[in-house]
Amino acid sequence: MRLIVLGCSGSGPGPDSPASGYLVEAGGARLVLDLGNGTLGALQRHLDPWDLDAVAFSHLHPDHCADFSALAVHRRYHPRPPHDPAVRPLAVHAPAEAPDRFAAAYAPDAAERAETDLTDVFTFHPLTDGGSATVAGVRLTARRVDHPCEAYALRVEADGRSLVYSGDTGPCASLVELARGADVLLCEATWPHLVPGTDREQPPGVHLSGRQAGEHAAAAGVGRLLLTHVPAWFSGEDLLAEAKAAFDGPVELVAPDRAYDV
Template identity: 40%
Template sequence: MRLTVIGCSGSFPSATSPASCYMISATDLNGKTWRILVDMGNGALGVLQRHVKLEDIDAILISHLHPDHCIDLSGVHVAVKWDPRGWNKPPIPLYAPEGIHEYLLNTHGLTMETSMDTEFTFHEWQAEQPVNIGPFTVTPYDVIHPVVAPYALRIECDSDQGHTIIAYSGDTDSCPGLVKAAHQADLFLCEAAYQEGRDDHLRGIHLTGKRAAEAAKEAGARNLLLTHLPVWNNPETIRAEAETVYDGGIGIAEASATYVVHPRPQHIPAHTTTLKVIGKRL
C-alpha cells in the first residue's frame, strides 16, 4: 500500500497543510489500482487535486463528523453535481458515521427532499463490522472523542505486494478500540494533538505523543506516524514523547509526502521499521 498525506494539520489548516485527509492506494491481484480517501478536512479538496483526479477516487471514508475531518465533502458535492462537463461515473461510495447525509445537506441549506444521492452512495459505519472496497477491508472501532459516533479505522489490504495493514486513529483519547484497530498494523497513523504536561487536564478528546506511542506499543504496531499536530505543537517535542515508550519506527506526517507500506516479513521482530518516504510533491 501507499499512503499519501493530503493534509495533516490538527484542528484547522496550517500555512503549509490542510486539515486531515489521506489517500491510500494499492493494486489488486487483477492489476487495477484502487484509491480511497480517509477523511476530508478543511482545505483538503484543493490540494487533493494536485495528486489525483476526483473521478479516480474509489471511495471516501470518514472517521467522525468534525469539520477538520469532513467539511470538504461539501465541496466534493459541488464538483460532482455541477461540473458542466458531466460526471461520467457512479456516485462516490461514502462511508461515515450516522447522520452524514443530513450533515452535508445542512452545509448547503438543503433538505432530505433534495438529497445528495446523485453525488454519494451513503453507508453508515457499524462498529467492528468490516466492509470491502476492492482489495481493502475496512473495520471501524469505537473510540473516545466529543462527537457522535467517532471511529478509528483498520484498513487491511490484499494486493499484488501481499497483505498489509494501516490503522488510523481518527481523533481519540486512549481507549481499547484504538488498540484493537492498530493490532499488528504495519503502519499506525495516529493523532497527537496534545502535549504532556501542557494538556494533562484535557481528557477524553485527544492523544499526546506519549499516549499515541503507548497504544502503538500495546497493539504491536510496526511503525508509528504521528499526525494531527496543531500549529502550536513542536513536532520534535511530540516525537520525543513517543520515543520514551515505543521503539518501533516513528515519523511525523508531512503534507504531500507519500509513504510505502510493506507487508510484515515473518522473520523480523514486530517493531522493526520498514516505513519509507518515497517522495514529496510541493
C-alpha cells in the same frame, strides 16, 4: 499500499498544511480517509477526484470533513465529467448522521435543508463499531473510539498489508485492538502529555498526547508509527520526542504532500 498525506494540521488548517485528509492507494483501490479544510485542492495534485473509489470519514468535525461540500459541487457540476455520477455514485462510509449533516452543510439555506438530497452522486454507508466493508477489493474495518462525538478509527487491509488510522480519540482500548499487528499506525498526537506550564495531564476522552500515541503503538505491536494532527500552536518535534520515548519502533512526523509506503 501507499499513504499520501493531503493535510495533517490538527483542529483546523495551519500555515503549512490543510486539515486532516489522507489518500490511500491499496491494491487497485483509491480511497480517502477524511477530507478536512483544504484537502480537496491537495487531492487534485495527486489524483483526479473522479478516480476515487470511496471516501471514509472518521467523524464529522469540520477539520475532518469540511471539504465534502466541495466534493459534492465537483461531482454535480463539473462541465466535463468522465461519467454520469448518477450512474456511478461515490461510496461514502461515515457516521450515521452523515447524510443529514452533509445535506445541511450543502443546502443553500435553512428552508431547503430538508429537501437537499445528495444520493444522486453519493451512496452513504454508516460505520458501526466492529463493522467491515469491502471497497474495490480493500477491507475497511471501523472501531468506535473515545471522542466527544461519534468517532471511529479505521483499518485498511489489502494484499497482506494493513494501515490503521486513529481519527480523533482519547486513550482507549478499542484503538489498540484495531491496530493490533498493523504494519502502520497513523495516529493523532494533538498535544503534549502535560498541560503546558503545569504538572497536570491533559483531559481524557478528547485527544492523544505524543506519549499516548507511542504507548498505543507499543501496546498494539505495530510495525511503524506515523504521527499526525498536530495543531499549529504546538511543536511537532516535541510530540515526536514524546512518542519515541514510549515506542521503540520507527516513528515519524508526517508532512503534507508526502507519500509513505505501508
